[in-house]
Amino acid sequence: MSMYIFVTGGVVSSVGKGITVASIGTILKSRHISVSVQKLDPYLNVDPGTMSPYQHGEVFVTQDGAETDLDLGNYERFIDVELTADSNVTSGQIYSAVIAKERRGDFLGGTIQVVPHVTTEIKNRFKQLAQKSQAEVVIVEVGGTVGDIEGQPFLEAIRQMRKDVGRDNVLYIHVTLLPYIYATQELKTKPTQHSVNELRRIGIQPDIIICRSDYPISEAIRDKISLFCDVDREAVLPLPTVATIYEVPLILEDEGLGQLIINRLGLKAPPSDLNQWQEMVTCLKEPCEPVTIALVGKYVELQDAYYSVREALCHAALYHRRSVKIDWVHSEELEKEGGEALLQQAQGIIVPGGFGVRGIEGMVKVASYARQNKIPYLGLCLGMQVMVIEFARHAFASDRANSTEFDADTPYPVIDLLPEQKAVANKGGTMRLGNYPCRLLADSLAAKAYGQELVYERHRHRFEFNNEFLTRLQEVGLVFSGMSPDGRLVEICELGDHPWMVSCQFHPEFGSRPGRPHPLFRDFIGAAKDVLREGAQAKMPLSS
Numbered sequence: 001m002s003m004y005i006f007v008t009g010g011v012v013s014s015v016g017k018g019i020t021v022a023s024i025g026t027i028l029k030s031r032h033i034s035v036s037v038q039k040l041d042p043y044l045n046v047d048p049g050t051m052s053p054y055q056h057g058e059v060f061v062t063q064d065g066a067e068t069d070l071d072l073g074n075y076e077r078f079i080d081v082e083l084t085a086d087s088n089v090t091s092g093q094i095y096s097a098v099i100a101k102e103r104r105g106d107f108l109g110g111t112i113q114v115v116p117h118v119t120t121e122i123k124n125r126f127k128q129l130a131q132k133s134q135a136e137v138v139i140v141e142v143g144g145t146v147g148d149i150e151g152q153p154f155l156e157a158i159r160q161m162r163k164d165v166g167r168d169n170v171l172y173i174h175v176t177l178l179p180y181i182y183a184t185q186e187l188k189t190k191p192t193q194h195s196v197n198e199l200r201r202i203g204i205q206p207d208i209i210i211c212r213s214d215y216p217i218s219e220a221i222r223d224k225i226s227l228f229c230d231v232d233r234e235a236v237l238p239l240p241t242v243a244t245i246y247e248v249p250l251i252l253e254d255e256g257l258g259q260l261i262i263n264r265l266g267l268k269a270p271p272s273d274l275n276q277w278q279e280m281v282t283c284l285k286e287p288c289e290p291v292t293i294a295l296v297g298k299y300v301e302l303q304d305a306y307y308s309v310r311e312a313l314c315h316a317a318l319y320h321r322r323s324v325k326i327d328w329v330h331s332e333e334l335e336k337e338g339g340e341a342l343l344q345q346a347q348g349i350i351v352p353g354g355f356g357v358r359g360i361e362g363m364v365k366v367a368s369y370a371r372q373n374k375i376p377y378l379g380l381c382l383g384m385q386v387m388v389i390e391f392a393r394h395a396f397a398s399d400r401a402n403s404t405e406f407d408a409d410t411p412y413p414v415i416d417l418l419p420e421q422k423a424v425a426n427k428g429g430t431m432r433l434g435n436y437p438c439r440l441l442a443d444s445l446a447a448k449a450y451g452q453e454l455v456y457e458r459h460r461h462r463f464e465f466n467n468e469f470l471t472r473l474q475e476v477g478l479v480f481s482g483m484s485p486d487g488r489l490v491e492i493c494e495l496g497d498h499p500w501m502v503s504c505q506f507h508p509e510f511g512s513r514p515g516r517p518h519p520l521f522r523d524f525i526g527a528a529k530d531v532l533r534e535g536a537q538a539k540m541p542l543s544s
C-alpha cells in the first residue's frame, strides 16, 4: 500500500510550494523510493486548457494529452518521471464526475453533499493514482492556501485520509512564508501561526513546517514556530530564497527532510545519493559566458507563460557550459517601425507557442529577420507556423500567405485546420493533444539532433501545415525533416540554406530535463553560442 504526503500552503501563494513538492520527490527518489505526484487545483475549470496564460501561466501537457498545471512540469523535471492525466485534479473535474454520477442514478434516493460525496470522489483520485502508479509514496500538493473557499473540500478529504489509510501512513507538510519587516528588521512568525491554526481548525496538525523566507531564519524563530505550532523543533525547516530552483532539494536534504520523512513513515531506504544533482547545481552556479536568446511572444509580461521553454533553454545552456540570458521581446513591439532594434543582441531567436492573431505580424517579422540575417531560430508550435507563413510570403511574393487562424480568406492558407478539427465545436480538451510519433529525415538538422529515426513528442494545437503547399515550398528550400509516420502531417521543418532554422509543430520544451536537455534545444544553443552580434568580440586565442 502507498503512503501519502500531503502538502498545504499557508500565508500567501507563489512562495514555491510546487518546487518544494518537486524537491521532496527528488529527495525520496535519490533514496530509491518510488514516488508519484498529484496537484489539486481548487478552481472550477475542468482543466487550465481554456484559461488565458495571463491567468494561469503555461499549460503543461502530459504525454497522454492532459492539459495541466505548470507545477507538473516541475515535478517531471525534478523527479524525472512522466506523469499522466491522473496527476492533476481540479474542482471542475470532481464536481463534473459527482454530478454525472447523480444523473446516472448512482446515488438514487440520496442527497448529494460535499461531505461525503465530493470528498469521497477526491479521495478516490488519490487512491487511483496510488493504485495505477504502484508508487511507495504519493505526494499530493493542495493548490492555493489554507482558508481559500474553494480549497475546503480538498482539505477535508486529506484530513479524512488519515482515518482511511491510518495515521502512520500519512504525513502533512505545511509550507509558509515568514515576511520580513523592514522597520524592525525582523522576520515574523504570526502569519504562520495563524495558518497553522486554520489547518488545525479543520482537523489537520502539520507534521513538518517548511518556512520560506528571503532572509536567514534564526534558531530562536525555529523554536518559536515549534512551540506555537506544536511541531517538533527538527521538523521546522528553513528554506531561504536561493539563486536557482534546482538548489532546493539540496537545501532540504541538508536540513534533514529526507530522514524525517523516512522516520515518520517508517520507510526502509538506502542513504540518499544526490551527487549528480549536486554537480549539476555547482555547474549552474558557476559564472559562465551567457548566450543571449530573444524569446519573442505576446505573453512576455508574465514569464510563467513560457515556464518550460525558459527551463529547457537553461538545461541546454548548462550542457554547453554556458548560461542563458533571455531577452523577453513583445511581438507587438516588433510590429512598430524600427522594432528590429530589439533583436540586435540576439545570438538566437525562439518563437514559442501561442493562440490568436494578436502579435502575429511581429512574429512573422522576426522569422524573416532570422532567415535573412542567418540567426539561429527555433520555432515551437506557433513558432513553426509563423516560420512557414514567413517563408511562403517570401516564396510566393505575397504578404497574404497566412494561417486560416489569422486570416480566414487568405489565398495561400499554408496553415489550416485538419478536416477532423473543422467539426469540433467545444473548446475544452479538443485540440491535438499529447504524444504522437514523428519520423525524421536522414541527414537533416533534426535527425542529427535526435540521433534517432522515430521520436515521440507532445502536441497541443488545432492547426497544421497544409500539404497542398508541400511540394511548392520544398522546391524553394523548405525541408520537411519530420513527418507523422503516415506522411500526412508535417512535424518538423527546417531551412536548407541557413545555419540553423528549425521548427516543430510539437512542444519539445516539456521533455527537457536539467541533466538531459532536449536535443533540439541543445543544438539550437549549440548553434547560437558562437554567433557574434553587435559589440561582441570574438575570443582571442591565448598565446603561449
Ligand code: GLN
Pocket (backbone or CB within 6 Å): 352, 353, 354, 355, 356, 380, 381, 382, 383, 385, 405, 460, 461, 462, 463, 464
Ligand atoms: N494557435 C496554433 C494552433 O492552434 C498554435 C498552437 C500552439 O502554439 N500551441 O495550431
